[in-house]
Amino acid sequence: MPRQQQPATRPVRRRSYDQFCATARALDSVGDRWTLLIVRELLGGPRRYTDLHADLPGVSTDVLASRLKDMEQGGLAVRRRLPPPAAASVYELTEHGRGLLPVLTALAGWGAPALAERRPTDAVRAHWFALPLLRALDGLTHQGVVEVGVDEGEFHIRTGGGAVGEDAYGYGPAADPDARLVLGSALCLALGRGELTLAEAVREGRAEVLGEGPLAVELRGGR
Template sequence: MPRQQQSAARPVRRRSYDQFCATARALDSVGDRWTLLIVRELLAGPRRYTDLHADLPGVSTDVLASRLKDMEQGGLAVRRRLPPPASAVVYELTEHGRGLLPVLTALAGWGAPALTERRPTDAVRAHWFALPLLRALDGLTHAGVVEVRLEEGEFHFRAGADAAAGDAYGYGPAEHADACLVLDSELCLALGRGELTPAQAVEEGRAEVLGDGPLATELRGDRPARP
């Protein structure tokens, strides 16, 4: 007998807790395994499928494709083609998806105390330290771009009045940085836990801030010179 032809349409999965509760409704959208980590990756801007797969070690290609499709259907992400000469297909968060930044930042703060020791099986990427650090440096008053250099690599983010503009953070070094913060991942987590400030870390010789502008001066905790 000929095999029954499968429908081209993707079946809609029932994924609701069926509870009239804001928390339950939120988990209907982002409660599946890997979804929030995909959001974490896309908070830095549009990414290709292959890049997402490379920075989400442990996720299968089928699960990643399924979660991205669910995020598109749920209005969290969109897929688009970059203009030439790139012409690559990328995924990016919608405004609704970017609204998860405070959720991810709070979750990173809550989970930071558990990162006391790196297990042999733990993968690591430099930009995974961005969310704890964003929470720690949320009170910076001077606007600009901060580049963060770790042994694992670099990432950058906007501080002060610029923080609300564009993506939450970016991969790799900044095209133009107003300040550069050089430290290790252990100190980065300590800053995220609120154990000390960047100025205290600089004073103790555990971190270095490069740059001469107001943002670098604030990070170092330098006092303005008297007239």
């Protein structure tokens, strides 16, 4: 008896607003719940699936896997295997995906007033303060890496722009920072909201800048 031929499966079409509008097209790619927060995590550099899941409290494994697959298909992220001796795969943003940095920075600035009070149920990670701090230090002229210590831990950011493909910020301490900044997380958010400048915070003793290079001098308000 001849085998019955199975009908060809059609690729699942992602939902679209079907509007000839740049904003609608952008939301077709990143408007799903969790997608922009995955981008936030990957802006800090390549990450394993388990690390992403740990730093996105509340996301299910199925949803995370689905969003990452959508991001790969949309050209926002790629998955690659780490060379030996590491036996793991990581996800990282493409150049197209890294182009979302100013979008996330602007969105963080818009949402900053909602962080006036931390709710008991709020999760927090140190590197989540990178975006408001990048916004606050956007006008710096000297390029370099600033290691930042806040109440929740450490992260590092890159100032003054950088080469194409370089991460805007990263997790944990920097390998060879040009300056170190120590401040409270509440102050970090205040800087992001534009309530004061870092130089003012340093003069008031609310923040400390360590280092003697040109970047450290500029962070203190010098030139």
